[in-house]
Amino acid sequence: MKKLLLTLCISSLILSCGTSSKSNTPSLTTKAPADPVEYASSITSEELKTMLYQYASDEFEGRETGKKGQKLAVEYLKEHYKAMEIPTPLGGDDYFQEVPLEKQKVTEAKLSVNGKEFSAFKNHIVITATESMNMSIDEIVYVGYGIDSDNYSDYKDIDVKGKIVLAKAGEPKDVEGNYITSGTSEDTKWTNGRQSLSSKRDAAKDNGAKGLLFVDNDLFSRYAPYFQRQAESGASGRLSLKSNESGMMMLMINEELGKAIYASISEDSKPQTIPTKIDLAIENKSESITSENVVAYIKGSEKPNEIVVISAHLDHEGIKDGKVYNGADDDGSGTIAIIEIAEAFKMAEKDGNGPKRSILFLHVTGEEKGLLGSRHYTDNDPIFPLEDTVADLNIDMIGRIDPKRTEGDRNYVYLIGSDKLSTDLHNISEEVNKKYTNVELDYTYNDENDPNRFYYRSDHYNFAKNNVPVIFYFNGTHDDYHQPSDTPDKIEYDLLENRTRLVFHTAWEVANRDERVVVDKATE
Structure with missing residues (x-):
């Protein structure tokens, strides 16, 4: 009898649940959030x-x-x-x-300015060259420090699309001695060694330049001996992403070569077009x-x-x-x-x-x-x-x-x-x-x-x-x-x-x- 009463009670409860409104009784199929x-x-x-x-x-x-x-x-x-x-x-x-x-082996460029030849590793090193090239350049675009940031840009009023640009190391400061882009005295991505190299390369590329000559005497003195040793040993260089598109060429050059291209580069930071005669030949050597x-x-x-x-x-x-x-x-x-x-x-x-x-x-x-x-x-x-x-x-x-x-x-x-x-x-x-x-x-x-x-x-x-x-x-x-x-x-x-x-x-x-x-x- 107890079993029968229990069965009836359970049946009654089920029927009761089935006829209750949703507002009074939660659905039996509601799933608790997972823990x-x-x-x-x-x-x-x-x-x-x-x-x-x-x-x-x-x-x-x-x-x-x-x-x-x-x-x-x-x-x-x-x-x-x-x-x-x-x-x-x-x-x-x-x-x-x-x-x-x-993987690109160190490339030795041949470069002359107005008929004067400048030597690989002594005056210039190839940082990137995605393809071989042989070009004669009648003018370059000087872009000062080569900076392009929200509150300061050397590219603001000058067209560099499809051109070779020349930029120098560093970043201008305000009257209080703080860097223009950050407002502080701490080094920024435009002044900090390897980061400045990539930042100025990216700025030139983003503005449509097909090549960058970057003057940085301090960085050049550190990079050039290493690049020369790699070239003499036949060692492969850094890995890079392979692209089907023609990439931007970049050379790091010393101050002597920078001044041969633009004599006032140390004193003048105003972006401008510089007439010159540059002959440049680069042979790309890479391994997929x-x-x-x-x-x-x-x-x-x-x-x-x-x-x-x-x-x-x-x-x-x-x-x-x-x-x-x-x-x-x-x-x-x-x-x-x-x-x-x-x-x-x-x-x-x-x-x-x-x-x-x-x-x-x-x-x-x-x-x-x-x-x-x-x-x-x-x-x-x-x-x-x-x-x-x-x-x-x-x-x-x-x-x-x-x-x-x-x-x-x-x-x-x-x-x-x-x-x-x-x-x-x-x-x-x-x-x-x-x-x-x-x-x-x-x-x-x-x-x-x-x-x-x-x-x-x-x-x-x-x-x-x-x-x-x-x-x-x-x-x-x-x-x-x-x-x-x-x-x-x-x-x-x-x-x-x-x-x-x-x-x-x-x-x-x-x-x-x-x-x-x-x-x-x-x-x-």
Whole structure:
């Protein structure tokens, strides 16, 4: 009888639920929000350690771009994604986005000004030349310091399209002795060594110039002996992205040659056209090399066309003088962190809690050679349109402690770029950390004018320059940075675990929130 009464009561309850209005009784099919903590707990120091000891072992030979060790590394990553049943956006079994590179041997240009010949390595060195050329020039455009910024531009009132430009080192200062572009006395990207070289090259290129002659006596005295040694030994030069388009030629020249072209170059900074007679011949000597980015993704359940990128670079320095540069922190730590994050998201997907937006796990090559893999992705072949890319969370060195950081919690991470383009992303990052991980977020290097230039030195920058919001996670440098002593036994695995969980929780929130992250600080 008790069983019968119980059956009747249950039947009555079911009928009652079936006839109740929605306003009074929640639906029995309503699904509770997934708890990301459950999936974050799968990210463990033990698994991170096991993977990193293999990935940063001598077997991988330092993972130099284009070399055997790098090929072993990409196969390692591919097999992990296949084992986790995480597909590639390229389809089938193709987890590799090919990155076409070229290695150029040092080129010796022949150059004369008004009939006077100037010598390679003594007066000029070829920085870039994507093709052989033989030209006679009747005039060049002098662009002063060659700066093109928001509040000061040497290109403002002069046309340089299709022309050769001449620029000199340095940057003008105001009456108080501060640099014009920044308003401070700290070196900027226009004055800071190698950064000024690339900044002035990019300014010339962006304004349509086909070539740049850059006068920098100090930099020339440092570069020329190295270039000459490389030329005499027959060694190959730096890797660069191979392009089907004709690139911009760039020569660095000394002051003697600069004055031969324009006698008043030291005193005069006014942009103007200079009549001259320059004969220039360059023979391009390059070797084609193919490297690979590794790509895997989880398709979004509701907004599949919106993409959250989680990136890290897979390469390192290779072998030098017989010593393997293992790169455990740089960037083995970021690489295996992404694998653990991907596994956590896959577990959620299998439970029916996949991300609303798609997530691309992007392991880029050639970071140590000049951010080449990420630049190929953003500038040449974005697998997903950049306008559909919500954010890039970039992980580069999160396994160690910065010895220069003498105050604060050891459980910290430097964040760079989180507030540069999106207030939304910065606030999400702060709130997620307080809720889940309690890492001390240190913004010491979150400054575009920081002398270390960290904002420009990892793969997030190629996304940021395209107005994709970024966060760069970084533990700072240490004595083992770019040394063969950067080995997995020196990693702080408890910190690596917590920092990896921070990235996971941030990605989870960005991927699952109702509204897309707003870009409220876009640059031109």
